[in-house]
Amino acid sequence: MNNRRNWLKQTSLGIVGLGIIPFESFAVPTTENIFEEKDINLIRLRSNENPYGPSPLARKAFADNVNISNRYNWDVATRLIADLAKRNSVKDENILLGAGSTEILDLVAKLVSQDKGHEPKVNGSANYVIADPSYDYWTVTLDYLGLTKIKVPLTTDKKINLQAMLEAVNQDTKLVYICNPNNPTGTICEREALVECVTRISQNTIVLIDEAYLDFTKQQSLSNIVNDHKNIIIVKTFSKIYGLAGARIGYAIANKTIIDKLANSQSNTNNSVSVVSKLAAIASLKDDKFVSNCYILNENARQYTINELQKLNCECISSNTNFIYFSLAKYNKDYFKQLENNNIEGGRIYEEQGKWTRITVGKMNEMKQFIKALE
Template sequence: MEINRRLWLKNVGLGIAGIGMTNMNSFASPLPLVSENVFDNLEPQNNFITLRSNENPYGPSPLARKAFADNLTLSNRYNWEIATQLISNLAVKNNVKDENILLGAGSTEILDLVAKFAASQKGNYVIADPSYEYWTATLDSLGLKKIKVPLNADKKIDLQAMLKAVDKDTKLVYICNPNNPTGTICERNELVNFVNNVPPTAIVLIDEAYLEFTKQQSLSGLISTHPNIVVAKTFSKIYGLAGARIGYAIADTTLINNLANLQSNTNNSVSVLSKLAAIASLKDNKFVSDCSSQNEIARKYTIDELQKLNCECIPSNTNFIYFSLTNYKKDYFQKLKDNNIEGTRIYVEQGKWTRITVGTMQEMKQFIKALQ
């Protein structure tokens, strides 16, 4: 399949006008952000608190919600030109060309496409342990050998050890930055040096799902000099569109085309409404900033309170916290169950390390109260 369908659309004069300017104008003007107290007043639905999957508890931005509501009637059309507009917006945001962007149904689809492409030749892949690895089932099923590299003593990705694990048979190196489940981040200069030393025969997949919670610059600027880099991005986290399923890859044009060839309908596995919500979300910088600020406040509160309960916490650069239950004397998981709170699992048995998503301040107060 040709990825250049979007270029063809431009050449024949389609573009965003194809969906009607009335629909686009419906969210072109900024809406006032919901009231100042909205972050304190959000109530858990059905008295059940979900702190499992690192979602944004504040939902999509007001502009994204309006885009959904105002454009429902477009759902009967494919509207490939909307993908063209979103790709152009993402290219501008990331200072790359349109040809360097590939859309996917969440960054999970991007990870899956990279896995399929990397596994076209037998070999191995290198991943930190623990890290986000649900998607690696594709690599395993296609025959690539998994090489796990333990984190260092500070629960950070050990880039030097990762580099030593790379050999002539390595087809893919995965770096989740910030890392899930630990919330730690690689210093950018160290990460750039790491990328510079990975052989060009191996793809370096940088998963930046949580980078918007930090001040660190994306590695997308390296794609012009490193044709083996893929940067995976998502609207699922700080933009609050996890259920809308929209993400994208940034890479060298040749690599983008190789990934697109594995997509049955290039740039169109994402719904029309999700694309429009993403376009709107990119306009709402204030909402993103407010979500980040509220996350920092709730995260600090939770870490402080967990430490009072003798739970060692790893400093987090994300919207979740990695902490140890070794010195917590009660039944943590039973406490969650008794209080209708959904958390996650033990990631590392030594130290009984687990992770909790940072919800609203009210949710985190209920979480702490449940543990006390």
């Protein structure tokens, strides 16, 4: 046996030496675990990922299609767009794909900063309006492109204050960003109130509704109003309930004029997402069973965690997402030390010098370990 192995080794080395590389040498699968030893038991409750994903159909699509990664296969984008248009009751021309919703957010930032050089009318600078706290990682791009940030505090029950957002808008406002449900608080604006709010904003201001977590609710998307409201952009992602965060797929829904403008700053329109990821997304859309299972598992683990946090004197905000916003004001240990000692990666701190923090809802056993770590 050993001899045979040596012979094979020598023969293939010989072939390589002659410059002839046997096809089989490419076909040998090698797997590499990217996680270091210490990370294997790490409980990841920081980035609002889906602990169950990708869905079985998406996994199959990845596996079945990895061999066509040598080809560009641009036409796959057309198929995914058609499926997304159907699902969101819009036309294909209303959809733009991005490498995660982050790419779409960047494209919006570029779009709204294009005319920032126009003569300022009120505060001396083009600006954007955002709730505080809200999802603001991506707004560094807006800041870099020279827009001034106008932060609007939440209501006392940690909801986005739509009335105050409206009042903050002025003639130099290029963008109003509404994350619904809101990250990090998990609160939601009711659809009717949101529609009423966006209707009152001038058509010259882009209204960006981020629906990254809407799949964790029963509320209907605002996608069906994009053709009546020319200034609205909806941004959605496969990173959350579909469990494809690392595959990087997101998309915008807007009227054709805006989609075309966004596409102008994306060199290979709709094709920054890999073909394999797109095929996994197409498969995910068919996996309704996986999505409804994740919905229920998330709800159960979330309810368990909220109940237990309350027993530990932590005030929790009612959540419409896969994370929980809660207060550490009455928790009597060093919360972050407890997480660190128990190999748990938690969220950062928000508001009132760390009084409020956020935790992602993982699997039930992970949430039990999280609670045990705090007790």
